[in-house]
Amino acid sequence: MTSELSEIASQERQSIKTWPGYIRAMHWTLASCVLGAWIMSENIRWVHEYLGYGAVTIVTIRIFAGFLDGGFVKFTNFVKGPAETVGYLKQIWRGKEERHIGHNPAGGAMILALLLTISMTGLTGWLLTTDRFFGEELLEDVHQFLANGVIFLVALHLAGVLLASVRHKENLVAAMITGRKRLT
Template structure:
């Protein structure tokens, strides 16, 4: 199912390896981000933006709900891919403890940040926060949409959405700062999948076929949502019937 690239072999992640300098000798163009990671990233960007911008209007409620459900499915995939995916996609390769996070932040403030081929420790924190907040947001959103919980869930849902926006803004700012300090375009790397680094750090497989299946699944879900959604006129009719029945009960 996986498709190969010209990058070196996909070696197991070394949890205790020290960060290498950005300009280390012998660096080459290597594949770092496989296609499923990139598709996940940009679909999450699109879905979060859609869900956030449509949160305050009933007119676009179906779009809001569809984006939220899509994010839930994407997070489920990312959790699985974080255990079984390629080297730099696995949580074991980039999730670090408080000391590593503190050391990286100090190097960032000093203007000479540690270089990591994959996610840096601070970026890992943002990723975990976004995954967790997405779970809270979509779970509460599902409960609210299906009237399964107390009204207080609406406040939790709104808080999770605003917290995600704050994390996204901080993440984007950190990416732009790191790109400047490292002299590499991290946004472009998440589009192409390629960065510069030691040949041994590259992954061998882009897994484009799996990424294609992800897109097909998401597009299929969107089509199903639109086909099975109630027609606005039907909703109005249903509301009129409910009102009429209520009046009859009063009589």
């Protein structure tokens, strides 16, 4: 028992707290809302709508946190300009990208893309429930296009997480569960 505690304490000293509990809870809840809304889109409409509202609520809170919180949560600490993001993508292509404790520039761009696309999907979905736009085919098509875009971005996100986990020999899924990443 004592050796197990020593092992845990050693791992804690060699890691850094990256994601607060509320960010991790929102991440997994948002993933569940998006997946559930996608699955329910043709089945139980009211469940689809409430999951969509849940997703938009989480996105709104995350946007506020990105401006108000600090550390690895703050947008200015991981959102980079187009030149730096493209440069990082070129490094990935060459297999020479550097590891980041927080989000890398590609991850930062993905977060922005997901937040925007989920927001727009939610907005168009809500508009479809209003008297003005109920049954509007063009808006339904836009909503479906955006929803498919979210799923495409999620697939890219998962591929990026897998690639970074393999390249940097760390489990990024575990980091989003524990909130910790290794220092070196």
